Amino acid sequence: MIEQELKQALAERARQSLYRNRKVMASAQGSDVSLSSQAHDGEFINFASNDYLGLANHPDVTKAFVDSANKFGVGSGASHLVIGHHQEHHLLEQELAEFTGRARALVFSNGYAANLSCLNVLLGQGDLVAEDKLNHASLLDGGLSSGAKFRRYIHNDITSLDKTLSLPGNRKIVVTDGVFSMDGDCAPLADIITTAKNHDAWLMVDDAHGFGVLGKTGAGLCEQLQLSEQQVPILVGTFGKAFGTYGAFVAGSETLIETLIQFARPYIYSTALPPAIAAATRQSLKIIQHGAELREKLQSLIQLFRTRVSALEFDLMESNTAIQPLVIGDEQSMLNIAEFLKANGILVGAIRPPTVPKGTARLRITLTAAHTPEQVEKLTDLLAQACDQFCSQANESLTE
Ligand SMILES: *Cc1c(COP(=O)(O)O)cnc(C)c1O
Numbered sequence: 001m002i003e004q005e006l007k008q009a010l011a012e013r014a015r016q017s018l019y020r021n022r023k024v025m026a027s028a029q030g031s032d033v034s035l036s037s038q039a040h041d042g043e044f045i046n047f048a049s050n051d052y053l054g055l056a057n058h059p060d061v062t063k064a065f066v067d068s069a070n071k072f073g074v075g076s077g078a079s080h081l082v083i084g085h086h087q088e089h090h091l092l093e094q095e096l097a098e099f100t101g102r103a104r105a106l107v108f109s110n111g112y113a114a115n116l117s118c119l120n121v122l123l124g125q126g127d128l129v130a131e132d133k134l135n136h137a138s139l140l141d142g143g144l145s146s147g148a149k150f151r152r153y154i155h156n157d158i159t160s161l162d163k164t165l166s167l168p169g170n171r172k173i174v175v176t177d178g179v180f181s182m183d184g185d186c187a188p189l190a191d192i193i194t195t196a197k198n199h200d201a202w203l204m205v206d207d208a209h210g211f212g213v214l215g216k217t218g219a220g221l222c223e224q225l226q227l228s229e230q231q232v233p234i235l236v237g238t239f240g241k242a243f244g245t246y247g248a249f250v251a252g253s254e255t256l257i258e259t260l261i262q263f264a265r266p267y268i269y270s271t272a273l274p275p276a277i278a279a280a281t282r283q284s285l286k287i288i289q290h291g292a293e294l295r296e297k298l299q300s301l302i303q304l305f306r307t308r309v310s311a312l313e314f315d316l317m318e319s320n321t322a323i324q325p326l327v328i329g330d331e332q333s334m335l336n337i338a339e340f341l342k343a344n345g346i347l348v349g350a351i352r353p354p355t356v357p358k359g360t361a362r363l364r365i366t367l368t369a370a371h372t373p374e375q376v377e378k379l380t381d382l383l384a385q386a387c388d389q390f391c392s393q394a395n396e397s398l399t400e
Pocket residue numbers: 109110111112113115136138177181206207208209238239240247248
């Protein structure tokens with residue numbers, strides 16, 4: 001009976017062009033990858049990863065990982081509060097606090113756990129959480145499971161946020177992505193801060209896609225806008241994107257961090273990250289702090305991409321970040337273009353609902369410092385061809 005229902009749900013997914021198939025990587029992450037699975041064999045230029053600075057396979061980061069694993073083994077062996085909290089985690093936390101200009105930082109196993117932890121610890125019944133409509137799923141899940149009144153405001157809309165915050169609540173927290181993961185635009189943090197202050201609300205910023213990439217030293221959107229701990233009391237960053245490793249952190253006041261250590265269930269009841277991952281992340285941090293050149297290279301590729309695509313029929317989004325989505329609308333047309341690119345040796349993210357709102361299926365193209373200008377030009381040339389072949393078709397299905 002359950003089996004039958006599951007089969008029906010899967011068939012329905014396929015019917016809606018929403019069925020996902022995993023690609024199987026047979027190389028390191030990078031600008032050039034190879035896949036090994038029946039449907040997707042071969043070598044590709046990769047415009048689908050979040051490895052924005054090309055650090056996932058950087059020799060210095062790999063070496064830090066291997067050296068640490070040789071010294072400390074692989075498993076952390078326990079949760080942080082038992083006996084799994086290693087010196088490598090501890091040093092990484094101190095370096096992150098300094099890097100972000102916060103009193104303290106706390107390392108988590110991943111961003112999902114960090115976000116769930118913050119929202120569940122800080123919010124409960126009688127409280128109010130205001131979230132941007134396009135926030136990452138982990139922020140939405142954290143808000144929903146917190147027990148607080150959960151409201152989403154219109155994307156980056158200060159009037160809508162102000163209205164939301166006028167609802168009653170004991171504690172009020174505003175939650176937003178720094179750089180939006182599927183759109184690539186940034187939250188208007190200065191205005192959000194003013195509005196939050198007017199309602200005596202705290203602000204939580206998840207800068208998963210800005211951390212490492214934005215700001216003079218790569219400390220993210222808060223560094224770029226020069227926002228202090230008082231202005232952004234809860235700052236989240238992840239290591240799985242520009243840092244090229246794995247894990248996440250929360251930075252904030254001494255009180256916030258101690259509260260999380262004492263009360264955050266995903267933190268307390270989960271095995272600590274392998275120390276070697278923390279060691280590798282410390283090495284990434286060093287590269288990022290001196291990575292102005294990598295960030296400049298990424299910026300010039302972003303500009304190249306945007307200049308060339310602006311001559312095509314696609315609509316660019318308001319994004320100056322490495323995330324450059326092209327919204328196609330209808331799922332099947334988007335998949336057709338993604339397939340066309342793949343047949344020509346290029347991988348892009350094919351993003352469909354429920355990851356993005358219905359009717360906004362998109363190619364999520366991500367640029368990295370590891371790409372060459374020639375690779376970006378090959379991509380835009382193929383997009384021009386795809387436009388000729390598929391764009392009118394997409395427009396027709398949009399008006400149906
Ligand atoms: C990727 C991402 C996360 C989740 O981080 P993981 O470490 O991959 O679990 C959280 N928030 C945002 C905005 C993200 O893009």
